[in-house]
Amino acid sequence: MLSCLSQISEYIPHLFLTAVMIIVLPACVGRELGIRRAYIAALMRLFEFATKRIERERSRKFVMSTSDNIIEVENKISSLESQKEMLQEGYEFQFEDVTFLVKSGIEAVIDDEVTKRFSAEDLPSWNLLSRTNHSYHYISLRLSIMWFLGLILRYCFLFPLRVIMTVGGCFWMFITMLPLSVMPDSSLKRKIAYFVNLVSFRICCRAFSAVVTYHDEQYLPKPGGICVANHTTTLDVCLLMQHRPYAVLGQIHGGFLGWFERTLSKCTNHVWFERSEVRDRQFVIRRVRDHLDDPNNYPILLFPEGTCINNTSVMMFKKGTFEIPSIIYPVAIKYNPWFGDAFWNSSKHSMLQYLAVVMTSWAIVADVWYLPPMERLPNEEALQFAGRVKAAIARKGGLVDCEFDGQLKRMNIKAFYREQSQKIVSDIIRKSKYFSESAESNDAGSPSERTLASNETTFEIDGEKIQTSESNVGKGT
Structure with missing residues (x-):
């Protein structure tokens, strides 16, 4: 037995090396072998079988399921359906209408429309990942065996392979971008930097088994413009930059993410700023204008929400970006939650913890829609322009257009909204x-x-x- 295990262990490095070469080499030439899409198709058939099995067991006995609504929104005591009816002419306040106000307050506390945007998206059924079903529970012997085999596949094969590929991608990025940092600015350097960026992010996307479908590529952002997108995770940058390089606008971070930012800046111009400089809006706008004025720079990529939202909605866009007289290229990103939760809750997980969660998921499957470029209309306020772009992104990506500020994830609601109610x-x-x-x-x-x-x-x-x-x-x- 021991001799058999030792013989198998000798082939493991060769298997991993072969798998890495199969994935890295196509990334260099921008081609796909179709392995990941075949893997996703097999998972879809597996999920369909699991869903049918769960429905069959549910008909026999109680099986826990998840729902988008925590409570059943009904009103059986009062005939009122909204506060709008109370403000209509001819309405007469009745004593039983107090129950409507009390019920509305309880609904807002238990299942409000804002704070649930900052937690993981629930699924209507089980995707054989215990973390998306709250905890593992027994449904049937066949599904338990499938879950256990999937656990071995994800943690014993996919996770080590993805870690090796991520380290390899970071190593490729470092050794290729370091020489570019000492080269003088020229057309040759820009061409090499373009290729290096594409290959680096293609390797990173393959490390997460990312399968991305791009739509309407004729609207791909061009230099001199600003690309704005909804924000679910830091992987948004990888998904977009494997298609074409961008100059990222964002804050300087520490840790692994900070190292990643510094490495990117070695060969291309990015717009990073300290947290203390964020409050100086004119300083940031001036930095962005200087970048856009240079035709050799990449288009700027930014996320006006300012924080990650859980792939169900688009929250308020900060208006500072839309005060700059420039062409806006909207992009809508929508992840498929069946294969893994792409949402990064930065208040709960560090960057490395989040990467570990993603690497032990099935895959990252997403759709990216490029929208027609938009410009600010005459006499249009920056906030109105931001709302118009946000509405277009939400409509294209099938997301909820939410008017609240995403920073409510880290702060209390403003007194203005309470006083208004x-x-x-x-x-x-x-x-x-x-x-x-x-x-x-x-x-x-x-x-x-x-x-x-x-x-x-x-x-x-x-x-x-x-x-x-x-x-x-x-x-x-």
Whole structure:
């Protein structure tokens, strides 16, 4: 037995070397052998079988499943369906309508539309990865055997192979970009740098078994423009830069990611800035303009959301980028969650921890859509232009267009949004007959006990603007 294992161990280095050469050499010439797409097709058949098996077991006994909605959004006590009905003319506040307000508050706490964008996307069924099904649980003997075999495949074969390929890609990047850093600027250097960037990121994408489908390549970003995309993970950069090189605009990081940024900057011009410089908007805009004015530089790639979102929505774009008079090339990126969760929760995982999670997943499968270039219209505000680009990306990628700031992942919601909801409820109650009777009884009291100052205010509910009268209410409210 031991002699047999020793003989097998002698062939393992040769097998890994052969696998690396099969993947690295096609990356140098920009070709695919079709192995990864055949692997993805086999996984799809496996998932279809597992889903049918789960449905069969579910019909016999209870099997835990996931759903996009944590709670069932219904209202069986009050006839109201939204706050918009409360603000319509002729509405009369009833005592049982309090239940609608209480229910709405509970729904917002349990299953709000913002904070769930910062957690991993749930699947309707099981993809044989225990981390996407909360924890492993027994469904049937056949599925348990398939899960165990997949575990051995992912951790004992794919993970070591992917680590070797990642190290090899970083080594290739370092040894090829270091000589370029001492070469004078010339057309030859730019051509070599273009090729080196493509091969480096192709190797990195193959290290994650990434299968990317690019759509509408006629709209590929060109020098002198800015490419903006929705942001799910740092792998977004690899997926885009294996198709064509970009100059990345972003903050300087530490650790492995910081080393990666410094290595990239050895042969191409990127726009990095310190965290303290982010607040100086004019400084960043000036750096970007200087970069775009040089026709030899690559187009700038940036992610206006400023943070990673979980592949279900696009959150508010920062307007600073859209104040620059330049052509914007929108790009929509959508990952297939069946093969692995691409979302990077930076507040939970470090970069190396995240890479370990990705490398032990089945694969990274994504679609990239290049949208027609967009320019700022005359008399259009930068924030309006940012919203128009964001809406186009969300529509093309099948994502939810969310108006909230992605930085809510790291900070509390602004007081303005809370006060806006409080003013809406205050105006609803003020219009009711109960409030009117209370107001008439309070007219005889001291003026300092209750003060009203009304003016017209516009609120937006369910995408519609509604004109109401704002009321500043003192102790009586």
